[in-house]
Amino acid sequence: MDLNIRGVSKSFGGNMALHPTDLIIRQGKFTTLLGPSGCGKTTLLRLIAGLERPDTGSISFGEEMLYSEAREVPPHRRGFGMVFQDFALWPHMTVFENVAFGLRATGRKNGIRDRVMEALGKVKLSGMEQRYPHQLSGGQQQRVAFARAVATQPKLVLFDEPLSALDAVLRDEMRLEMTYLVREMGLTALYVTHDQIEAMSMSDEVIVMHSGQVLQQGAPEEIYNQPKHPFVARFIGKSNWLKGGQSMFRPEHIRFQPQPGEEVQSYAAAVTQVSYVGDRYEVRLKADEAAEPWLVYCPERLKEGTEVTIYLAQHCIHRLNGSYHSIQENEPKGK
Amino acid sequence: MNNSLQQRQLKIWSMVLALLVLGLLIVVPLAEIFIQSVYRDGQLQWSAPLRTLANSEMMGVLLASIWLGVCVILGTTVLALPLAWVMVNTRLSRWRWLEIVFLIPFMTPPYIGSMGWILFMQKSGYLEQLAPGLAGLGGAFFSFGGMVVIMSLHLYPFLYLLLRGALERIGGNMEEAAAIMGAPFMYRFRRVVAPLLLSAFGMGAMLVFVKTIAEFGTPVTFGKRIGYEVMTSEIHKYISSWPIDFGKATSLSSVLLTTCLLVWYVQSLVNRKHTYGLVGGKGIRRSSMSSGSWLHWAGGIYVFLLLLASVGIPYFSIVAASTMKLRGVGLAWNNFTLDSYKELLSWNSPSMKALQTSLWLSLAASTIAVFLGTWFAVVIERSRSRVQRTIDLFSLLPNTVPGIVLVVGLILLWNSPWMPIPLYNTYGMVILTYVVLFVPYTVQYVKSAFTQIDPSLFHAGQVFGGTPGYIFRRVLLPLIIPGMLAGWMMTFTIASRELVGSLLILPPSVKTSATYIYAQFEQGQVSLGMAMAVISVGLTTVLLILLEVMGSKRRRTAS
Numbered sequence: 085m086d087l088n089i090r091g092v093s094k095s096f097g098g099n100m101a102l103h104p105t106d107l108i109i110r111q112g113k114f115t116t117l118l119g120p121s122g123c124g125k126t127t128l129l130r131l132i133a134g135l136e137r138p139d140t141g142s143i144s145f146g147e148e149m150l151y152s153e154a155r156e157v158p159p160h161r162r163g164f165g166m167v168f169q170d171f172a173l174w175p176h177m178t179v180f181e182n183v184a185f186g187l188r189a190t191g192r193k194n195g196i197r198d199r200v201m202e203a204l205g206k207v208k209l210s211g212m213e214q215r216y217p218h219q220l221s222g223g224q225q226q227r228v229a230f231a232r233a234v235a236t237q238p239k240l241v242l243f244d245e246p247l248s249a250l251d252a253v254l255r256d257e258m259r260l261e262m263t264y265l266v267r268e269m270g271l272t273a274l275y276v277t278h279d280q281i282e283a284m285s286m287s288d289e290v291i292v293m294h295s296g297q298v299l300q301q302g303a304p305e306e307i308y309n310q311p312k313h314p315f316v317a318r319f320i321g322k323s324n325w326l327k328g329g330q331s332m333f334r335p336e337h338i339r340f341q342p343q344p345g346e347e348v349q350s351y352a353a354a355v356t357q358v359s360y361v362g363d364r365y366e367v368r369l370k371a372d373e374a375a376e377p378w379l380v381y382c383p384e385r386l387k388e389g390t391e392v393t394i395y396l397a398q399h400c401i402h403r404l405n406g407s408y409h410s411i412q413e414n415e416p417k418g419k
Numbered sequence: 420m421n422n423s424l425q426q427r428q429l430k431i432w433s434m435v436l437a438l439l440v441l442g443l444l445i446v447v448p449l450a451e452i453f454i455q456s457v458y459r460d461g462q463l464q465w466s467a468p469l470r471t472l473a474n475s476e477m478m479g480v481l482l483a484s485i486w487l488g489v490c491v492i493l494g495t496t497v498l499a500l501p502l503a504w505v506m507v508n509t510r511l512s513r514w515r516w517l518e519i520v521f522l523i524p525f526m527t528p529p530y531i532g533s534m535g536w537i538l539f540m541q542k543s544g545y546l547e548q549l550a551p552g553l554a555g556l557g558g559a560f561f562s563f564g565g566m567v568v569i570m571s572l573h574l575y576p577f578l579y580l581l582l583r584g585a586l587e588r589i590g591g592n593m594e595e596a597a598a599i600m601g602a603p604f605m606y607r608f609r610r611v612v613a614p615l616l617l618s619a620f621g622m623g624a625m626l627v628f629v630k631t632i633a634e635f636g637t638p639v640t641f642g643k644r645i646g647y648e649v650m651t652s653e654i655h656k657y658i659s660s661w662p663i664d665f666g667k668a669t670s671l672s673s674v675l676l677t678t679c680l681l682v683w684y685v686q687s688l689v690n691r692k693h694t695y696g697l698v699g700g701k702g703i704r705r706s707s708m709s710s711g712s713w714l715h716w717a718g719g720i721y722v723f724l725l726l727l728a729s730v731g732i733p734y735f736s737i738v739a740a741s742t743m744k745l746r747g748v749g750l751a752w753n754n755f756t757l758d759s760y761k762e763l764l765s766w767n768s769p770s771m772k773a774l775q776t777s778l779w780l781s782l783a784a785s786t787i788a789v790f791l792g793t794w795f796a797v798v799i800e801r802s803r804s805r806v807q808r809t810i811d812l813f814s815l816l817p818n819t820v821p822g823i824v825l826v827v828g829l830i831l832l833w834n835s836p837w838m839p840i841p842l843y844n845t846y847g848m849v850i851l852t853y854v855v856l857f858v859p860y861t862v863q864y865v866k867s868a869f870t871q872i873d874p875s876l877f878h879a880g881q882v883f884g885g886t887p888g889y890i891f892r893r894v895l896l897p898l899i900i901p902g903m904l905a906g907w908m909m910t911f912t913i914a915s916r917e918l919v920g921s922l923l924i925l926p927p928s929v930k931t932s933a934t935y936i937y938a939q940f941e942q943g944q945v946s947l948g949m950a951m952a953v954i955s956v957g958l959t960t961v962l963l964i965l966l967e968v969m970g971s972k973r974r975r976t977a978s
Contacts, residue, residue: 135595159598160607166599172592176614185610186600236601 085111085146087132087240087274092141094127101127103296104140109240109274110289114266116275118283119293120319125276128293129242132274133166134159145239160189165233166242170249171225173217179204179228180213186236203231206265223254230262234269241266243275247282259286280320284308292316308334310402317404324378330404335366337400338380340392347398353378355390369394426887430798434806437798440791441813444855448828449676449820455666455831456673471670481674484649487567488628494571495578495627496620502575502725503582505718517722519967524729525576526963528916528933529569529636531952534940535733536560536569537641538740538949545736548749561645570637572729574630578623585619586612625686629679633821635919640940650675651823651919658827658923665831672827676820683819737956741949759950770951773935777915777955780846780931784853785910789903791854792861796869796902797895799862811866818859823919826852830923844926852924853914860913861906868902869895901969908966912959 087109094102102124109115117125130136132143134150134157142152150157165186173182183200204210207227217225226246233241246262247255263286266273277283283290284304291301292315299313311317314329323332342348353371360366365385369378369392380394457465464470471477502521506512524532539545540560547554559565589612597607638652648656650671657668743749744756763770795814802808817825829852833843842848872895880890918933925934932955939948 133595133599135598159595160601160603162599163601164599166596168592168596170592172596174593174596174611174615176618185597185602189597189600189602189606189610232596232600242599 085239087272088142088144089128089132090142090144092128092131092138092143094124094131094136094139100296102131105298107291107298107301109272111272112270113288114263114273114275114286115289115291116277116283116287117291117293118277118280118320120278123293124296125278125293126244127296129244129274129276132240133164133242134162163236163238164240164242165236165238167226167229167233167244167246169245171217171229171246173225173228173232175217177216178213179209179215179217179220182217182228183213183232183235186232190236199235200231203235204228206234206269207231207261222250223258226250226258230265234265234271238271240272240274243273243277245277246275247277247279262286284320292319294319312404314404317402322379324380325374325376326401327373327375331401332404333396333400333402335379335381337396338378339395339397340382342395343397348395349398349401350393350395352391352393355386355388355392358386358388360385433794434798434810437795437810438806438813441795441810444851444858445813445816445825448825448832448855449816450828451831451835452669452672452676452824452828455669471667472674477667477671477674480648480650480653480671481678483647484632484651484675485678487563487570487647487649488631490563490567491570491574491631492624492627494567495575496624498571498575498725499579499582499623501721502579503586505721506579506583507586509715509718511715511718511722519964520726520730521576521579522963522967523960524573526960527573527730527733527956528918529573529634530640530918530933530937531636531737531916531956532573532733533569533637533640534936534949534952535736536565537644538736538945539732540565543749545739545750563645563647566637566641566645566647569641570631570634573637574627575729577630578620578627581619581623581626582616585616589615621689622686625682625689629682629819632675633679633823635821635823639918640937651821654823654827655919655922658830668827669831672824676824679820679824737949737952740945741953743946759944759946760954763947763950763954769930770935770947773930774932774951774954776929777931777933780849780853781911781914784850784857784914785907787850788854788858788910789861789907792858792906793865793899793903795858796862796865796899799866801870811862814862815859817856818863822856822917823923825856826920826923829855846926846929849921849924849926852920853910853917856917856920857910857913860909861903864902864906864909865899866902868899872898905966905969908962912962916955916959 087107089105089107089109091104091106092102093100093104105128117128119125127136131138131151137156138151143150144152145162148157149155150162174185177185180200183203184196187196187199200213201210204213207230209224209227209231212220212224217228220228226249229246243262247258250258259282265271266286275282275286284307287304289301290304290307292299292307292313294313294315300307300311300316302310307316308321311320311323311332314332317323317332322335324335324338325332339348342350351371351373353369355367356370356377357368358365365382367380367382367386369380371378371394386392456471457463472481506517511517537544540557542557544557546557560568593611593615594607597611602610632650635651635655638647638649639655642649642652654668654671654675657664657671739750741759742755742757744754744758762768763774765771792814795810799807799811799814802811829848830843832838833840833848833851842851876894876898877890880894885893915931916933917931918937921931921934922937925931930938932951936948936951936955939945939951
């Protein structure tokens, strides 16, 4: 039972929010839509949820057609769960009622209490069920929103940047916890974020989007090591570019000594800037081979202005194929 | 160090002085009402107000006011709820200018709106002339039901704005979350939309109630005609026409004041418990899914009819009456004339004098009110301390208590035998009354401008070496001047057409435009009165719309 998206597109008042897109979201996997704001990822999520209507294409879940020219299943019959960016907890209902809502709304009569308590137990909110949302901290509200989304045992849980409303410390904590819960409960999750750390650390599969188009889909490692598009290479991690802009390598692959038995490239470069970040020094270099400065990591402090020779294993240089130019040219203006 | 100590002392003195001024202007007059109503014939009689109430006539008046309030709540709900729904869910929501048009009924002084309705509905009025078949409707209109209709058509924009705001916020994520959780439309409405809407509605309903029982314009024009007496009109009667009975007026005022304060209190309790911060972190993202096109049409027709009834009819009647040569001839092109305007605006005529009096009194009052209100607002700051909250509460009191009650209190205080300042029966008294009645506008505008200023702006000013005076002049003042300007314009427009204060306070034989309109309508030349109404309302409505447009533009650039 995979989610199949075929040729789906959406525009708002002449502005193409999502170009025709084909995607498969695999069952039991944690899939993330990653991209800067305005890239169409939230639009895609809302199309899947049924909150927006596609202009073209079809969406199906396993055998069931959710949306096509001929048929449209309204959001409340799709059987999904969703965690909203601002949580969207109903302020006039207790925690219990918020979580029980989906069960009651779909007409279930028995076992509501057990199911709600189980969901609340999972997110460590047992004993809080009679509180109102405004009596909870941000992190607790987040947990309620999560419990509410999964209490109905949905076929697919949608996450719309759920961590962006939290502060940094809480965000890290919730990230780990949500990853754990999604895996433990065996949920199929579709997660929208602009934060590459969230995307890389939580997902089985990452879909990178830009300007309403999918640029690359793959495992996090694949996205990082073999970006297919310069935007992907720049957006995820740090990238150093060789002349021509067709080849790049990651900073951690630079050596200051040649490794024996490896085919290496060597470059002469001058140190322009050094910053200490705790576990290492981040060094900016000006190499003759490149138009932009490079970033490399070094275990010890280098003096600014020093001339160095650096070595890069041949297999660490990643060549991008040149078929991407069309995308950046018709990039729409930001919203 | 020495400098900051001086500054603190200055601040404390400023607060104390503000409290004293507010006490003298607002609190003592209101207290005077309670004191006078228990202090009869030189002795304390705690039961006096109760005895007045027990008087069946008085009780009847109180109940009449309350019944009117309840019915107007119903009336405004019937008008405002569909409107709010239409304006949120159909394409009409894109027409932002409608927002301003819907404020017109609310900005029209109720006495002028009522006069328009009377002219339209009365025997051989414009309805009869336009559609003779509907003449029977006119007769039925002069009843309690007609009064409720007039007042509902005046007050519905108020409820509409509250409901619209709530609907907009609920319609976003709150309802979407319910949809995704599997709730069908009716279930969503019952469990999510209705309960959340109810909290906003409850608040609006109570405000409508207070505004209705505090209103003076409609009862004194329309209510008088149909013999439906409410508290405000009774108070006016006991003060202004023979046999004058200040005791009864005072007792009634104390009852009206108590009722209003009670409703406000309940409202603030309910507000604290059952209103929810519905504001999300992100801007509201409305789904682009649209409803059927027949709904847009139905909504459009509803909006048109509502505007026709609440703006079209009263304004048409007023303008028509002001341009008529002979009343008997009625609506006909050859009966059209601008003579009333000529007569009205001719130099040294009583009407021109009234207009001039209105203008200079409002000008003086609004100027004083702006400085006073700005001072209060700056003293209040972010209302952190108890004293600041008290100043806040006192300075906004005139907005919460009925105007007529405050006027009665001012009369009791300034006309009392022990008052050493001989202000009563002078123009000064009129200006004072206007200032007291309308100072809350400036306080609110300046306060909202002030609270939007981040404190770090002042800190930055200090760090870069600004003295307190310099920071005030270069940082604070430029940022609150828009608020001051808004307060000044609002006070000017409202004061220039204020009826109740003018009727009760003006020195003998002096008229303002409002009392001129009232007198001409009651027993003079209707066309002259209505021409004055057109001029005074036209002038002030233009000013108010300008203010609204200015405000929305500023909000847009600020966000």
